[in-house]
Amino acid sequence: MILLGEVADIVSGYNIMRLSEEDQERKYSNADFEHDFYQMKLASPSNDIIYRQSVAAHNMSATIISDENKDKFISQVFSIMKIDREKLNPWYLCYLLNESDIIAKQCNVLLQGSVIARLSAHQLKQMQIPVISMNEQEKLGRLYVTALYQYYLETTRTTMKLQGILSILHDRERK
Structure with a gap:
C-alpha cells in the first residue's frame, strides 16, 4: 500500500461563482463527467484524472478527463489528480x-462527522492505495474501462431501440 499523495498531485476545483460570464460557459458539468466516465476508454491515458464528489448523491467517482473537456473550469465538487504514470496506471x-471496498471504507472513515460529504485534496492524498505490478494494473484497468464502455454502448443501443419503437407507436397513434 502507498499513500495516494506519494504518486499524485491533487488540486480541488474552483468556486465557479467567481468566474466571469465568459468562463462560466466553459465550466465542467456533471453531464461532461458522465460522458467522460463511460467513454474513459477513448480518452488519452496521459490526461489527468477528474474525481467527482456529489454531495447530493453521496457518490464519489473518478474518470480520465477527455480531450474535449480538459480545458474546462472545474467546480469545487471536482478534484484533478495528476498521477505518476511510472508507478500507477490511471485506469x-x-x-x-x-x-x-478498501477505498470505500477509507472514504467512510474520513467522512464520519462531516456536515458536507466532501473529501479535501489533503484527505484524498492520505488514501492508501493497494499497489500491484504495472502489468497487472494495466490488465485490470483495461478490463474495467472496456466493461464500462461496452455498458455504455449497450445502454445507448437499447435506448435508441426504445425511442424508435416509441416513435412508431406515436406515429401510429396520430393516424
Whole structure:
C-alpha cells in the first residue's frame, strides 16, 4: 500500500461563482463527467484524472478527463489528480476509486462527522492505495474501462431501440 499523495498531485476545483460570464460557459458539468466516465476508454491515458464528489448523491467517482473537456473550469465538487504514470496506471486508479471496498471504507472513515460529504485534496492524498505490478494494473484497468464502455454502448443501443419503437407507436397513434 502507498499513500495516494506519494504518486499524485491533487488540486480541488474552483468556486465557479467567481468566474466571469465568459468562463462560466466553459465550466465542467456533471453531464461532461458522465460522458467522460463511460467513454474513459477513448480518452488519452496521459490526461489527468477528474474525481467527482456529489454531495447530493453521496457518490464519489473518478474518470480520465477527455480531450474535449480538459480545458474546462472545474467546480469545487471536482478534484484533478495528476498521477505518476511510472508507478500507477490511471485506469487502475479509476477502478480503485470507483469500485474498491478498501477505498470505500477509507472514504467512510474520513467522512464520519462531516456536515458536507466532501473529501479535501489533503484527505484524498492520505488514501492508501493497494499497489500491484504495472502489468497487472494495466490488465485490470483495461478490463474495467472496456466493461464500462461496452455498458455504455449497450445502454445507448437499447435506448435508441426504445425511442424508435416509441416513435412508431406515436406515429401510429396520430393516424
